[in-house]
Amino acid sequence: MGIYGNGTDAMEGILNYKPDLVIMDIGLPDISGVECIRTLKPLVEDVKFMVCTVFEDDDNIFEALKAGASSYMVKRSKSYQITDALLEMHNGDMPISSCIATKLLNYLPQEDEEKPEEKDYTITKQEANILGLLAKGYTNQDIADTIVIKITTLKWHIYNIFFKMKVKNRIEAINKYFG
Structure with a gap:
């Protein structure tokens, strides 16, 4: 235009x-x-x-x-x-x-060890689906192919999950969500 x-x-x-x-x-x-x-x-x-x-x-x-x-x-x-x-x-x-x-993922805030774990995060259905696939051991490419999105979009979803849950990696996210 x-x-x-x-x-x-x-x-x-x-x-x-x-x-x-x-x-x-x-x-x-x-x-x-x-x-x-x-x-x-x-x-x-x-x-x-x-x-x-x-x-x-x-x-x-x-x-x-x-x-x-x-x-x-x-x-x-x-x-x-x-x-x-x-x-x-x-x-x-x-x-x-x-x-x-990658920059956004590296910028995630470090969780304070002395604070009690907060569970006041909201995960969307799409993010819950992604967490389920992560828990099954799917790679980023496998997840992107399964839910039919681009890999960069998937990385953005994973960043959002980490940010909301105040975690630094997949294992922490899976443990916190399913634990």
């Missing part, structure tokens, strides 16, 4: 056309893509934003996701990976580049 050379023009175009999906870079000449998303998201809640950028640093990743990005892809991704990610976004998933998924 449109290609814009700066954030100001992009915001105007997105507000006028209200597309389903937007591919947004972070490094725009006037204002950052993250600021565009932060400003636009409350005004066009149904629009899904994919950040597609060269930036792989933690600050940009987390700021973009907090601002309302539905996806974070790096420009060095293969064209089919970006196309697949757009289709996944359209279907309601939150695809991210595998290098970003």
Whole structure:
């Protein structure tokens, strides 16, 4: 629907056309893509934003996701990976580049040993299904093939499971969920 050379023009175009999906870079000449998303998201809640950028640093990743990005892809991704990610976004998933998924998993907070274990997390049906397959010893690829999602989407689901349950790995997640 449109290609814009700066954030100001992009915001105007997105507000006028209200597309389903937007591919947004972070490094725009006037204002950052993250600021565009932060400003636009409350005004066009149904629009899904994919950040597609060269930036792989933690600050940009987390700021973009907090601002309302539905996806974070790096420009060095293969064209089919970006196309697949757009289709996944359209279907309601939150695809991210595998290098970003690794960063997110490594960023999980360390659980305080002295705190009592909390069980106030909510696991979706999809996440429960994934935990069940993890418990059966399925690999990431086996799980992705079984539930018919892309591997990057699966990694995002696993990240969400770990984050919600405040665990660091699959074994902890399985033990906590089924224990």
